[in-house]
Amino acid sequence: MTLIDVAIIGGGASGTTTAFHLATKSKNVYILEKNISYPERICGGGMSAAVQNWFPFKLQPIVDEVITNVEFSWCNTDKVVAELSGSSPFWIVKREKLDSFLLDQALNAGCNLLTTFNVVNIKKISNIWQITALDGRQVEAKAVVIADGSQSPWPKTFNLGPNQQKFASTYSGRVKRKGNLRDETARFEFGLVKNGFAWAFPLKDAVNIGMGTFLDNKNSISVEKILKSFLPDLGLDTSEVIGEEKKLRVWNGHSKLNGEGILLVGDAASLCDPFLAEGLRPALMSGFEAAKCLLYWLDGEVNDLDSYTKTIQKNWGNSMAWGKRISQVFYRFPKAGYQLGVKRPTAPKRIAQILSGEMNYEDIAKRVIKRLLFQNSSS
Ligand SMILES: Cc1cc2nc3c(=O)[nH]c(=O)nc-3n(C[C@H](O)[C@H](O)[C@H](O)COP(=O)(O)OP(=O)(O)OC[C@H]3O[C@@H](n4cnc5c(N)ncnc54)[C@H](O)[C@@H]3O)c2cc1C
Incomplete structure (x- = not known):
């Protein structure tokens, strides 16, 4: 059996990104994927254009829609619209297209x-x-990257990732027409989903519909009831949507993401945002950082992969620590959260800036703390 450099378990967003960056530096890399093809994947497909930073090729060809407005509502009323401005817009992609595009680049x-x-x-x-593999095939490698998503059993096996894994209950579906959702507009609905929110993201010729509940991860989500309220407001009907429920592993504390010759990336590393379920940006970013760290390690320039855990904590985890706090307060008191948070004059813009990657939760929390300190000292 030939000894390869790196075996990557899972060919989703995080695995293909890691594979691409290792293969471009001539490393002998294998993606080990349990599926045979890329069926429609469960995902809203909302992604900050900031992800372009991690690729030398343009991602624009697989972008279905560039979002310029974000609309928020509470039980389909009390709507607020925020214009997205800045250099880094919010993209909507079809996940199956993104994953197979990244796979092609890696191949x-x-x-x-x-x-x-x-x-x-x-x-x-x-x-x-x-x-x-289940069929008995075997691969031998100097390093292994765990990129097999939210249900990955390997972090626990190797004592990596958070001590207590946390899951959001989610649903994602697609309707093959646009209804009355305006072009270039993403919709976030906060009142209909207990401890969470619903969304509608436009594609070229369809709409991705979804919902997630972030605090109570034991019960499943009342999908039918929520769709019955949400879809008519979008000019769509429940009979038109095809979708699936899924448990999504979300960030739950800083943790070790590497061992000796082993790294966790994407959902397997519990990187998904616990407030807005943003998982694509950290999946791509962790794939990029994992490859960078592995290259130094394979070339003998470093003895361990510890810098990977440190980089992810600095570039993502510190923001997620605040995202988790915000999520716990917001979803426990969502009505107050909507009135005091989302309806604050500057709030929609801030949420838009988080979605576009211009700001993170840490920046926002620091601004709020500064404002409170300033108010106290001047009172
Ligand atoms: C309903 C829903 C909506 C979402 N919406 C958004 C959104 O709008 N924006 C956003 O940024 N994020 C969103 N996310 C999160 C995002 O989808 C994930 O964070 C992202 O898919 C993580 O990519 P990944 O490569 O780590 O894992 P995955 O995409 O899950 O890929 C894992 C891969 O591993 C393979 N695999 C699994 N087990 C094995 C095995 N035993 N052997 C070999 N291969 C295996 C799988 O077949 C798959 O190809 C959403 C998630 C859900 C559930």
Whole structure:
């Protein structure tokens, strides 16, 4: 059996990004993917254009819609519209298109792909990782990247990631026409979903509909009831939507994301935003950072992969720590949150800036604290 440089478990957004960046530097990389093709994937497809920073090729060809306005509502009323401005807009993509585009880029760069490779065992034997599929195929690698999404069992096996994993209950569906959702406008509805929100994101010829509940992760979400209220307001009907429910692993505290020759990326690393369910940006960013760190390690320039955990904590985790606090307060008292938070004159703009990647939760929290301190000292 040939010893490869890196085996990547899962060919989603995070796995393909890692693979692309390793393959462009001539590393011998395999993506091990349990599926054979890329069916429609469960995802809203909302993504900050800031992700372009992590690729040398243009992502624009796979963008269905560029969002210029964000509309917020409370039980379909009390609407607020925020204009998105700034250099980094919010894009809507079809996930299946994004994933297969990134996979093609990785393959063109020289990465290998094994499909129907359902990983059931990963073990380390004297510094070599041995990965086994359900059908008995095996791959041996110097390093392994865990990129198999929210249901990944491997973080617990290798004692990585948060001690307590946290899951949001989510639903994602698609309607193959646009209804009355305005072009270039994303809609966020806060009153209909207990401890969460619903969304409608426009595609070229369709709308991605979804919802997530972020505090109570034990019960499933009342999908039918919410769709019955939400879709008519968008000029759509419940009979038109095809969708699925999924448990989404979200950020739940700083944690170690690497071991010796092993890294977690994307949802497997619990990076998804616990307030707005943004998971694509951290998936792509972690894929990029994982590859960067692995390149130094494979070339013998560093002895461990610890800088990966540190970088992700600095560039993403510190903001998510505030995102988690905001989520806990906002979704516990959503009506007050909507009135005092979303309806504040500057709030829609701030949320838009978070979505576009211009600001993070830490920046926002610091601004609020500064405002409170200033008010107190001047009173
Ligand atoms: C309903 C919903 C809506 C969302 N909407 C948005 C949004 O609008 N914007 C946003 O930024 N984020 C959104 N997210 C989050 C986003 O989808 C995830 O954060 C993102 O998919 C993470 O990418 P990933 O590559 O880590 O994992 P995944 O995309 O889950 O990819 C994992 C891959 O691993 C493969 N795999 C799994 N198990 C194995 C195995 N045993 N062996 C081999 N391969 C395996 C899978 O087939 C898959 O290809 C949403 C999530 C949900 C659930």
